[in-house]
Amino acid sequence: MRSPRLLRALGHRLPLQAGKGYSFSVELDPAPRHTLYFGERRAAASPIGGTTRIGGTMEPSGNNSRLDWHRVVAVALASRHYPGRWFDDPDDLVSGHGMLGVTLGPATGHRLAEYIRTGRRPEALAPFRFDRLRR
Secondary structure: OOOOHHHHHOOOOOOOOOOOEEEEEEOOOOOOOEEEEEOOOOOOEEEEEEEEEEEEEEEEEOOOOOOHHHHHHHHHHOOOOOOOOOOHHHHOOOOHHHHHHHHHHHHHHHHHHHHHHHHHHHHHHHHHHHHHHHO
């Protein structure tokens, strides 16, 4: 958030801190037709452009682009029972492509779709398991 710094240059004080929210999109069938707020879980689901945006949590983190993947998983776990049981395991979120996301994303998406269709995790997804970060 640059507003406090800009206003300070003009002689005004604005006591705000930058923060970031966490969200991601999933394809649900049936998808919600309007925004749903899961108050006791502090998460929401909103239909956006043919997908459903799942969001929640606010991290007062200052101006940075770091992501806390624990927060992403927390949002997924908080919302998974409302629009259907779409998320049961942190490994259902595919990430970890480093700087090759555009290159590797389509192949990973194909394998992830196979996993969603069959319920069996393809061995090709093993290098992207969530628990690889704990080793």
